[in-house]
Amino acid sequence: MTALRNFPKNWLLALAALVFLSFPQAQAKRPNMVVMLADDWGFSDVGLFGGEIQTPNLNQLAQNGMRFSNFHVSASCSPTRSMLLTGVDNHLNGVGNMRETIPQSHVGRTGYLSVLNQRVVTVSSLLQDSGYRTYAAGKWHVGKEPHNLPPARGFDRSLVMGDSGSDNWETGKLYLDLTDKVYWYDNGQEAKMPKEFYSSEFYITKTLEYLKADAKSDKPFFAYIAFQANHIPVQAPQSFIDKYKGRYDAGWDVLRNERRDKAIALGLVPAHSKMANLPSTHVAWNSLSPADKAYQARRMEVYAAMAEAMDFHIGRLIAHLKETGEFDQTVFMFLSDNGAEASDPYALAVGRWWLDQHYNRDFDRLGSKGTFSIIGPNWASAATSPLSTYKFFAGEGGIRVPLIISGVPNMAKDSKARVHQSLTHVNDIVPTLLDLAKVQHPGTTYKGQTIYPLTGHSLLPVISGAAKRVRGPDEVLGYELSGNKALFKGDYKLLSNLAPVGDGQWHLYNIVQDPGETQDLQQALPELFQTLQADYAKWSKANGVLDMPKAYDPIEQVIVNSLVFVYWPRYQWHLIGFLAALVFSLLWFWRRKSQVIA
Numbered sequence: 014m015t016a017l018r019n020f021p022k023n024w025l026l027a028l029a030a031l032v033f034l035s036f037p038q039a040q041a042k043r044p045n046m047v048v049m050l051a052d053d054w055g056f057s058d059v060g061l062f063g064g065e066i067q068t069p070n071l072n073q074l075a076q077n078g079m080r081f082s083n084f085h086v087s088a089s090c091s092p093t094r095s096m097l098l099t100g101v102d103n104h105l106n107g108v109g110n111m112r113e114t115i116p117q118s119h120v121g122r123t124g125y126l127s128v129l130n131q132r133v134v135t136v137s138s139l140l141q142d143s144g145y146r147t148y149a150a151g152k153w154h155v156g157k158e159p160h161n162l163p164p165a166r167g168f169d170r171s172l173v174m175g176d177s178g179s180d181n182w183e184t185g186k187l188y189l190d191l192t193d194k195v196y197w198y199d200n201g202q203e204a205k206m207p208k209e210f211y212s213s214e215f216y217i218t219k220t221l222e223y224l225k226a227d228a229k230s231d232k233p234f235f236a237y238i239a240f241q242a243n244h245i246p247v248q249a250p251q252s253f254i255d256k257y258k259g260r261y262d263a264g265w266d267v268l269r270n271e272r273r274d275k276a277i278a279l280g281l282v283p284a285h286s287k288m289a290n291l292p293s294t295h296v297a298w299n300s301l302s303p304a305d306k307a308y309q310a311r312r313m314e315v316y317a318a319m320a321e322a323m324d325f326h327i328g329r330l331i332a333h334l335k336e337t338g339e340f341d342q343t344v345f346m347f348l349s350d351n352g353a354e355a356s357d358p359y360a361l362a363v364g365r366w367w368l369d370q371h372y373n374r375d376f377d378r379l380g381s382k383g384t385f386s387i388i389g390p391n392w393a394s395a396a397t398s399p400l401s402t403y404k405f406f407a408g409e410g411g412i413r414v415p416l417i418i419s420g421v422p423n424m425a426k427d428s429k430a431r432v433h434q435s436l437t438h439v440n441d442i443v444p445t446l447l448d449l450a451k452v453q454h455p456g457t458t459y460k461g462q463t464i465y466p467l468t469g470h471s472l473l474p475v476i477s478g479a480a481k482r483v484r485g486p487d488e489v490l491g492y493e494l495s496g497n498k499a500l501f502k503g504d505y506k507l508l509s510n511l512a513p514v515g516d517g518q519w520h521l522y523n524i525v526q527d528p529g530e531t532q533d534l535q536q537a538l539p540e541l542f543q544t545l546q547a548d549y550a551k552w553s554k555a556n557g558v559l560d561m562p563k564a565y566d567p568i569e570q571v572i573v574n575s576l577v578f579v580y581w582p583r584y585q586w587h588l589i590g591f592l593a594a595l596v597f598s599l600l601w602f603w604r605r606k607s608q609v610i611a
């Protein structure tokens with residue numbers, strides 16, 4: 014009798030279990046994922062990484078999520094972007110060097126196309142294949158060939174600027190004479206751009222447009238937003254600049270110390286972290302005249318304003334996701350593509366000549382439309398505080414940047430674990446995104462083509478608290494760009510930087526105890542010093558890293574490459590025409606002279 018009474022109930026339970034097992038995907042909706050990439054932000058430019066710049070939205074994400082204080086990228090734009098999109102070392106994925114800085118003898122060699130090659134699949138392609146909506150807005154810089162533009166690399170909707178940078182106020186304006194024009198692509202086709210805009214505002218507006226257009230879709234989305242902030246020219250709306258008036262009057266030495274102290278207080282670096290001096294590029298603030306101090310302080314005000322403006326626009330995206338109820342199902346990742354930029358294109362006569370034709374740099378107008386501002390090596394050292402060096406170099410200031418991951422379900426509860434200290438790398442982002450989306454990387458074959466497998470590791474085990482570190486103490490992580498090189502193993506780093514910040518020799522640091530790279534341990538740990546050099550040689554061979562030509566100078570190389578890649582295509586017919594006219598004139602004179610003599 015009891016069995017009979019229970020029959021319908023048992024039957025219903027069995028049916029419910031069957032339905033549940035039949036639709037596992039439908040039961041667990043995969044998260045939306047937003048990857049926000051800042052351009053040239055230093056380690057402590059975010060408030061919760063030690064900065065004084067107002068970044069309330071990023072701080073909120075950091076507060077609710079996890080900060081990675083030992084996270085590494087490449088020292089310049091496209092090598093990092095290539096790894097962020099593919100999860101494969103840049104010497105394998107095609108971006109062994111940037112087109113701007115590559116020595117001519119490396120051009121086109123294996124791994125050195127300066128654009129993505131066909132042996133990698135992007136995370137956007139894999140997410141798209143698995144049923145994600147995929148959007149890209151911002152700076153692209155990994156290839157303008159049809160097979161490398163966003164539609165061919167897995168993005169459903171995209172609007173991108175193809176090159177290393179451009180003006181932030183005027184869409185058609187070059188920032189340096191490195192290409193013949195600014196290349197904009199709307200879903201892979203040449204874009205019709207408004208004449209004026211503000212870059213950070215525009216990229217968020219574009220992303221919102223895509224989200225609104227697909228609002229009825231029940232697919233999760235992946236949005237890649239690659240800001241131009243704070244790439245040169247440093248430019249910002251006046252209302253943001255005004256907020257920083259006077260903030261930097263005490264100078265770069267004071268700011269560098271302030272940020273170090275705050276980074277220590279936040280638990281990002283050990284107490285008593287020391288900072289390296291870089292006498293080759295550093296100028297004492299008090300050696301400046303009052304007028305110089307005022308001008309330099311204004312440059313940093315504009316820089317801070319540009320960063321805050323970017324954060325403000327990120328706030329618009331967050332507000333939209335909250336309004337539409339999507340925020341709680343969205344994972345956010347924020348990182349910078351390299352450390353703060355120190356270079357001064359005005360330092361070279363050719364750069365100064367070009368910039369003076371196209372830009373103004375008057376004190377009162379800095380940051381506004383038509384002006385060109387930079388921060389130079391001294392403020393850049395404060396922006397990467399407490400680390401050493403900046404963009405282009407392999408010191409921690411060039412390659413250790415902020416990473417925030419927020420919105421991952423089941424994040425570790427322990428607030429101390431929310432600042433993660435173990436060595437992590439940009440190649441870990443793709444495995445993490447795939448892990449979150451429950452997508453398997455195809456390994457070594459994708460759609461019939463041989464591809465490279467992933468180089469990094471998913472960060473989910475450390476985010477959940479299941480693991481203490483991402484890499485084992487003996488795992489080797491190599492690094493090279495333009496002859497600046499490093500090798501990480503456990504807490505140690507082997508480092509060699511070229512001039513002007515380095516001597517081209519190997520040095521050894523414990524970057525967990527001494528993130529500022531102040532104490533060379535090669536004498537104290539001679540065996541480790543030798544082992545890491547052997548590890549580097551092995552790694553560089555396995556990854557096809559080419560040696561730099563003996564007299565390589567990155568600044569000279571930028572000029573040579575602009576002559577070869579920009580001026581020659583632009584003026585070759587003028588030059589050929591001029592030479593032809595010269596030859597004809599000479600022949601004509603010679604014939605005329607011969608006739609007169611005859």
Ligand SMILES: [Ca+2]
Nearest residue numbers: 052053090350
């Ligand atoms: Ca950059």
